[in-house]
Amino acid sequence: MTAENAPLNGKQLLLLLGFAALMWLLPVSGRFFSAGGTPVDADSYFALRMAKQHLAIGPTGWDVVQQRPVPLNPYHLFLAAMLRAFGEPAGIWMATLTVSLLSVGAVMLMVQGISLRTEVRALAVVLWCASPAYLRLAASLEPAHLGVPVVLLALVLLYRSRSSAGQLAAAALIFLTMFLSPFNFLLGMAILAGAALLLSSPLLLLLLLLAIPVPVMWYQQIAGSYSLLQPLSAARPVTGELLTDLGATVGFGIFTLFLAAAGLLATWKRGLPYNPVHLPMLLVSLLFMFFIRRFTLYFTAPLCIIAAMGILALWLMRWELGAVRNISLLIITCGLLFTTLSYATRNVRSDPLPGDLSALETLAELPGGLVLSAPENGFLIEHTARPAYVDGMLMHQDEQRALTADAIFQGRNLLQTRELLAQEGIRYLYIDPGMRRGGVWQREGQGLLFLLQDADTFQNVFSENGHEIWVVNAAPATR
Numbered sequence: 377m378t379a380e381n382a383p384l385n386g387k388q389l390l391l392l393l394g395f396a397a398l399m400w401l402l403p404v405s406g407r408f409f410s411a412g413g414t415p416v417d418a419d420s421y422f423a424l425r426m427a428k429q430h431l432a433i434g435p436t437g438w439d440v441v442q443q444r445p446v447p448l449n450p451y452h453l454f455l456a457a458m459l460r461a462f463g464e465p466a467g468i469w470m471a472t473l474t475v476s477l478l479s480v481g482a483v484m485l486m487v488q489g490i491s492l493r494t495e496v497r498a499l500a501v502v503l504w505c506a507s508p509a510y511l512r513l514a515a516s517l518e519p520a521h522l523g524v525p526v527v528l529l530a531l532v533l534l535y536r537s538r539s540s541a542g543q544l545a546a547a548a549l550i551f552l553t554m555f556l557s558p559f560n561f562l563l564g565m566a567i568l569a570g571a572a573l574l575l576s577s578p579l580l581l582l583l584l585l586l587a588i589p590v591p592v593m594w595y596q597q598i599a600g601s602y603s604l605l606q607p608l609s610a611a612r613p614v615t616g617e618l619l620t621d622l623g624a625t626v627g628f629g630i631f632t633l634f635l636a637a638a639g640l641l642a643t644w645k646r647g648l649p650y651n652p653v654h655l656p657m658l659l660v661s662l663l664f665m666f667f668i669r670r671f672t673l674y675f676t677a678p679l680c681i682i683a684a685m686g687i688l689a690l691w692l693m694r695w696e697l698g699a700v701r702n703i704s705l706l707i708i709t710c711g712l713l714f715t716t717l718s719y720a721t722r723n724v725r726s727d728p729l730p731g732d733l734s735a736l737e738t739l740a741e742l743p744g745g746l747v748l749s750a751p752e753n754g755f756l757i758e759h760t761a762r763p764a765y766v767d768g769m770l771m772h773q774d775e776q777r778a779l780t781a782d783a784i785f786q787g788r789n790l791l792q793t794r795e796l797l798a799q800e801g802i803r804y805l806y807i808d809p810g811m812r813r814g815g816v817w818q819r820e821g822q823g824l825l826f827l828l829q830d831a832d833t834f835q836n837v838f839s840e841n842g843h844e845i846w847v848v849n850a851a852p853a854t855r
Contacts, residue, residue, distance in 0.1 A: 406724030451519035482528035499684035639686030745803025809842030
């Protein structure tokens with residue numbers, strides 16, 4: 377092995393881990409300043425609520441608040457362990473730090489096992505730590521996040537170990553991730569099938585066949601409440617979730633994609649190893665774009681490795697003027713930095729913000745009752761131990777409930793609206809600024825906003841910065 381292809385040494389690894397910790401701190405510190413140290417995204421609050429439930433009554437496959445079956449998720453157990461060990465909110469951020477640093481360690485193992493120049497190895501880790509995917513791991517709590525380092529580690533074992541023990545360990549890790557989310561179930565099956573073909577391994581093929589029934593039966597048990605193939609990009613088109621610079625929840629940076637294209641071109645010119653399985657695997661991987669948020673999260677790490685090759689290729693390319701090369705690389709570096717900082721800023725300012733938190737604290741102090749709001753607020757509402765009439769999971773299964781919610785929001789007939797509210801047992805309304813700005817209503821005085829003027833039916837108990845809580849007098853006190 378030449379000096380320039382030597383693995384990263386101890387000092388370099390420590391510097392990279394320090395950079396990783398600093399990048400983790402960037403969104404986390406921002407959340408402490410902007411929202412009191414709360415994680416971003418409503419999905420985080422479902423995971424947090426289930427973890428607290430596990431602490432209170434032990435692991436269970438039942439949602440106490442919504443009274444419905446839920447999958448017993450390894451991530452919820454992991455988060456519960458962190459909360460038990462460190463308390464709240466320290467346990468929340470120790471969970472994100474653990475997942476983030478594990479992902480960095482997995483990327484390091486990946487680049488150490490590939491024949492790359494030392495500079496490319498270091499650049500790949502830096503690009504991963506500065507990527508939107510890594511910042512997302514740092515700022516939110518989602519089961520699929522735990523799968524990122526575990527899947528990467530399994531891929532390292534499959535790539536570097538040809539022994540049966542290594543393949544068994546990799547298969548065990550992948551099997552564990554299948555219980556994190558429907559995306560992870562499908563991805564795990566695809567990885568096992570691809571590895572069995574690429575490595576011509578009867579053992580992996582046998583394990584694949586043996587592994588299929590368990591997750592399938594597991595998902596069958598909850599089919600009444602959750603959709604196995606529910607697209608995770610239902611709220612936005614695929615194109616809107618592909619590029620970070622265009623507002624994607626995770627996405628790929630434009631400059632990272634450009635560098636990855638340069639890296640692929642340079643690798644192609646040197647001659648790619650051909651295997652008949654490569655093309656079908658590439659086509660299958662594109663199917664995961666239907667789960668676009670998870671696709672970009674999981675495919676960012678290999679993209680960063682290819683992008684690091686692209687940086688080296690551009691540096692070594694023959695240029696007419698050295699100054700042009702330097703300026704071009706400076707522009708690309710500034711573009712990467714801009715993507716990182718703009719995404720971190722957007723993440724820091726994501727919901728829930730102080731207005732949401734104040735409203736939720738008020739809601740938690742009120743007597744129990746069913747709460748009607750926009751579906752995306754469901755998990756936040758349920759974090760207060762109040763059941764939401766519609767939330768991000770139930771709305772895809774209970775179409776009638778979604779239609780009833782829409783009829784209440786858009787109705788202008790007071791008697792019919794009172795009847796629906798009483799019939800459904802809705803005790804509270806929670807309205808946030810986004811609902812008034814196109815999320816539910818397009819203009820003031822539309823639908824339910826007009827009916828809120830009836831003081832006999834609706835009583836406002838909280839109003840702050842566009843966040844409102846209304847008590848519905850037409851509904852029974854409990855459900």
